[in-house]
Amino acid sequence: MTAASSGTVLVLNSGSSSLKYQVVAPSSGEVLASGIVERIGEGSGHVKHVAHGAVVKREQPVADHAEALRLVLALFDEAGPSLADAGVRAVGHRVVHGGALFSAPVVVDDAVVEEIRSLIPLAPLHNPANVTGIEVARELLDVPHVAVFDTAFFASLPPAAATYAIDAKVAAEHGVRRYGFHGTSHQYVSAAVAAHPAVSSRTVGRPGPLRQVVLHLGNGASASAVLDGVAVETSMGLTPLEGLVMGTRSGDLDPAIVFHLVRNAGLSVDEVDTLLNKGSGLKGLAGVNDMRELQGLIASGDSQAALALEVYLHRLRKYVGAYAAVLGGVDVLTFTAGVGENDARVRAGVVAGLGFLGLSVDPALNDERSSEARVVSPDGSAALVMVVPTNEELAIARQTLELARR
Ligand SMILES: Nc1ncnc2c1ncn2[C@@H]1O[C@H](COP(=O)(O)OP(=O)(O)O)[C@@H](O)[C@H]1O
Ligand SMILES: CC(=O)OP(=O)(O)O
Numbered sequence: 001m002t003a004a005s006s007g008t009v010l011v012l013n014s015g016s017s018s019l020k021y022q023v024v025a026p027s028s029g030e031v032l033a034s035g036i037v038e039r040i041g042e043g044s045g046h047v048k049h050v051a052h053g054a055v056v057k058r059e060q061p062v063a064d065h066a067e068a069l070r071l072v073l074a075l076f077d078e079a080g081p082s083l084a085d086a087g088v089r090a091v092g093h094r095v096v097h098g099g100a101l102f103s104a105p106v107v108v109d110d111a112v113v114e115e116i117r118s119l120i121p122l123a124p125l126h127n128p129a130n131v132t133g134i135e136v137a138r139e140l141l142d143v144p145h146v147a148v149f150d151t152a153f154f155a156s157l158p159p160a161a162a163t164y165a166i167d168a169k170v171a172a173e174h175g176v177r178r179y180g181f182h183g184t185s186h187q188y189v190s191a192a193v194a195a196h197p198a199v200s201s202r203t204v205g206r207p208g209p210l211r212q213v214v215l216h217l218g219n220g221a222s223a224s225a226v227l228d229g230v231a232v233e234t235s236m237g238l239t240p241l242e243g244l245v246m247g248t249r250s251g252d253l254d255p256a257i258v259f260h261l262v263r264n265a266g267l268s269v270d271e272v273d274t275l276l277n278k279g280s281g282l283k284g285l286a287g288v289n290d291m292r293e294l295q296g297l298i299a300s301g302d303s304q305a306a307l308a309l310e311v312y313l314h315r316l317r318k319y320v321g322a323y324a325a326v327l328g329g330v331d332v333l334t335f336t337a338g339v340g341e342n343d344a345r346v347r348a349g350v351v352a353g354l355g356f357l358g359l360s361v362d363p364a365l366n367d368e369r370s371s372e373a374r375v376v377s378p379d380g381s382a383a384l385v386m387v388v389p390t391n392e393e394l395a396i397a398r399q400t401l402e403l404a405r406r
C-alpha cells in the first residue's frame with residue numbers, strides 16, 4: 001500500500017514568525033513534502049519547499065500567516081505533490097498553549113477556535129499565529145482539522161509540581177500554574193525510550209516504575225521527569241520562558257529582576273518581555289543563539305561564548321539532579337532535538353559530574369553520528385544515557401489521523 005492510499009496528514013506548525021509544514025504518512029513515517037516559510041511579517045520573507053527530492057526556494061516578503069499558508073498551497077499546486085495526490089485526509093495543527101481547557105487533541109470546530117483564541121493572554125507569542133493558521137487552513141482545506149497541544153502531556157502534572165506558591169485566589173482567577181510545553185516531543189521520546197530494546201528488557205536500573213529524564217534541547221529547550229510514561233515534572237511553566245537556558249530565552253531567573261529593570265533601567269514591561277524572550281539565553285550572553293555558532297566562537301577563544309556554554313550546562317545539571325530527586329533516582333537520561341541529537345560536547349558536558357547518579361557517556365559511542373535512537377553510556381552502566389531523535393510532526397500526524405477517522 002502506498003503512503004497516499006493509506007492516508008496522509010498535512011501538519012502545520014505556526015511559530016511567531018514562521019510556518020513549518022509537512023505531509024506525512026502516519027503509518028510509515030514517510031514524508032511526502034515539507035517546508036518552511038520564515039521571516040513572516042518582515043521585509044524579506046524566505047520560503048523553502050521540499051518534495052520529490054527537489055528543493056524550491058523563494059525570496060519574497062510575506063505579510064502574515066494567512067499569506068504564508070496561501071503561498072504554501074500554491075507551491076503544492078506548482079511543485080507538487082497536489083494534496084489530493086498525496087492522499088491528505090486531515091490537517092494537524094500544533095497549538096502551543098491549551099491552557100486548562102485542553103488535555104488531549106481535539107477536532108477543530110468554531111467553538112474550539114474561540115477557546116484557543118481565549119488563551120492568547122497566556123501565550124501572546126504563540127497562540128495568535130496558531131489561531132490564524134487554523135482559521136485560514138479551515139477556509140482553504142475541506143478536511144477534518146485537529147489541534148494537538150504542546151501542553152497536553154503535562155495536564156496530569158501532580159499539584160505539587162503544577163502549583164506556584166503565590167496567592168491561591170489570584171492564581172486561580174488568572175490561570176497561573178505550570179502548564180509545560182514541548183509535550184508532544186517529551187511524550188514521543190519517552191515512549192520511544194520505553195520501547196527501545198535496551199530499556200524494555202529492563203536490565204537497566206532497578207525493578208519497578210521506569211524513571212526517565214528527557215532533555216529537549218532545540219532553540220527552545222525544556223526538561224521533563226517521566227515516571228512509567230506519566231509526566232511528573234517539567235521545566236517550562238505558565239509560558240515557555242521558564243527553566244533551561246535557551247537560544248534567546250533566559251529560563252529561570254529571580255522575578256525581582258523584572259521589577260528592577262522596570263523601576264531602575266527604565267524599560268517598559270513589554271521591553272522586558274522582549275528582552276527575556278528574544279534577547280537573552282545564549283544570544284544575550286554571547287551574541288548568537290545557534291549552538292553551532294556558539295561552539296565556533298568558543299573554538300576561536302571567545303571567553304563570553306565559553307561562559308555562555310558553562311551557564312547552559314550548569315543549569316542542565318541542576319535540573320537533572322533535581323529531577324533525580326523528584327523521581328527517586330534515574331534509570332534513563334535522554335537527549336533530543338537539534339542540540340541534544342547532534343552536539344556530543346553538550347551531552348558529555350551535562351553528564352560530567354553526574355557520575356554519582358550512575359550517569360556517564362562512552363566517548364566513542366557519544367561521538368558517533370547517527371539518526372537512530374541509541375545508547376551512549378558505557379556497557380554495564382547503572383543508568384542509561386540515550387540519544388533519541390524527536391519527531392513532533394509524526395506524533396501530531398498520528399494523533400490527527402486517529403481523531404479524524406472517528
Ligand atoms: N550538528 C549540530 N551541532 C550542534 N548543534 C546543532 C547541530 N545541528 C543543529 N544544532 C542546533 O540545534 C538548535 C535548533 O534545534 P531545533 O530542534 O531544530 O530547534 P527548533 O525546532 O526549536 O527551531 C540550534 O541551536 C542548532 O545550532
Ligand atoms: C513552546 C516552545 O518553546 O516551542 P519552540 O521550541 O518551538 O519555540
Ligand SMILES: [Mg+2]
Nearest residue numbers: 218219220337
Ligand atoms: Mg522544535
